[in-house]
Amino acid sequence: MFKNAYILIAAIIMSACSKEKSLQIDVFETASNGNKLTRLTTFSVQEDKSSIQLNPDKTFQTITGFGGAFTESSAYLLNKLSKDNRKKIIQAYFGKEGANYSLCRTHMNSCDFSLSQYSYAPTKDKALKDFSVKEDKADLIPMIKAAMQTSEDGFKLFASPWTAPPWMKDNNHWVGGKLLPEYYDTWALFFSKYLEAYKAEGIDIWGFTVENEPHGNGNNWESMHFTPEEMTDFVVNHLGPKLETDGYGDKIILGYDQNRAGLKEWVDVMFATEESSKYYDGTAIHWYESTFEVFPEDLQYAHKKAPNKYLIETEGCIDAEVPHWKDDDWYWSKEATDWGWDWAAEDEKYLHPKYVPVHRYARDIIGCLNNWVDGWVDWNMVLDRQGGPNWFKNWCVAPVIVDPENDEVYFTPLYHTMVHFSKYMRPGGQVVDVKHTDEELQVAAVQNPDNSIAVVVFNPTEHQKSFTITLGELSKDISINKQAIQTLVLTN
Structure with missing residues (x-):
């Protein structure tokens, strides 16, 4: 009896989780500090974050x-x-x-x-x-x-x-x-x-x-x-x-x-x-x-x-x-x-x-x-x-x-x-609308044919920066090193 109850509870939890959307982001950075397409998994995010807002419903040219x-x-x-x-x-x-x-x-x-x-x-x-x-x-x-x-x-x-x-x-x-x-x-x-x-x-x-x-x-x-x-x-x-x-x-x-x-x-x-x-x-x-x-x-x-x-x-x-x-x-x-x-x-x-x-x-x-x-x-x-x-x-x-x-x-x-x-950023992808609040950062985004979104963020300044990237109701806080380029690959 208890065994069947545990199975039922587990099934309910798995069903609920499957209905939730999670924003998966892989971050790769090249920087003056020696990073070369280095995959980053931890970030030292500052309080004064800027924002990067993706709007894939608005598209431009095809790559x-x-x-x-x-x-x-x-x-x-x-x-x-x-x-x-x-x-x-x-x-x-x-x-x-x-x-x-x-x-x-x-x-x-x-x-x-x-x-x-x-x-x-x-x-x-x-x-x-x-x-x-x-x-x-x-x-x-x-x-x-x-x-x-x-x-x-x-x-x-x-x-x-x-x-x-x-x-x-x-x-x-x-x-x-x-x-x-x-x-x-x-x-x-x-x-x-x-x-x-x-x-x-x-x-x-x-x-x-x-x-x-x-x-x-x-x-x-x-x-x-x-x-x-x-x-x-x-x-x-x-x-x-x-x-x-x-x-x-x-x-x-x-x-x-x-x-x-x-x-x-x-x-x-x-x-x-x-x-x-x-x-x-x-x-x-x-x-x-x-x-x-x-x-x-x-x-x-x-x-x-x-x-x-x-x-x-x-x-x-x-x-x-x-x-x-x-x-x-x-x-x-x-x-x-x-x-x-x-x-x-x-x-x-x-x-x-x-x-x-x-x-x-x-x-x-x-x-x-x-x-x-x-x-x-x-x-x-x-x-x-x-x-x-x-x-x-x-x-x-x-x-x-x-x-x-x-x-x-x-x-x-x-x-x-x-x-x-x-x-x-692959052929057939489309450039998508992106808004960002830090004028010192430069940003471009492309939604690929597989629906992943590649966002390139360039920080030419001499200091680290932090931003919150948002897609719909989902968001993530990221930091980028000074003099650095990052590619963020977003998959749902």
């Missing part, structure tokens, strides 16, 4: 993905390392327990982060009979294939040309100049041949940006200039129709592909009419206009101009710097300078002060998420201790730095910063 770029430089370096270190890096970027990158870029023809200048069609011939991607077969294609084999979820890959072959241009040079109108159809054919060649290698290209940095880059490395009107003419009358005719009409075409301050001029032309926007699937942007400004008004304007199209950050990096080797403190210090520190016009110098590398990444990605950007792609995945190889000696920093001579790998704090977003 396309996060990731980095496959460059010849990165791929070449991987092949200089031991098999174990190559696997370690690929696993770190594409493994489910690593960054789990979901959106990546590569270059079509050479770029500054190539070992030399090359084109898939070096011979002047409108039919492109000698087209070949043989230059990519030693390093670049094997790196992409290794990533594909490692990624359980798969990733989208888009390609960007820095320039057409010099023989198609009005200056007959790798750098600068414009595509001659007589070669518009030939250049469109080039894109189609690239898709075909990569498909033959077992690689499916998701889409393209039409031209990397169509304003040029100071006559330095591979480039080709377009005005908004010229690019739109090329896309509407040549590239779009050619891809459609050749059975590639499903490939994504992103226009522009340069800094955000020029966005308004471009989207006004690209999306002026139904005809002009017919083949554009969205807009690509970079971050080099400033070391601190996200340009929210420009991003909002671009979204309103084409609310149903992609808005993707396709390139950003710590540029004009030689990487600091195994020195985490530097990445958390306000010592980095960019190209504009030396070269920006005097009236634009204010946009290029010294900055903290980790802060720049976290601030920009959060700012983008809160202003309709649906994808964010880093530049090189791997560079060496010099910040290359780079045929132009345009040194930059990557999240992973290697020393091929000694077969060593350094995962910088920038790598862990990317993981806070790429691993936990």
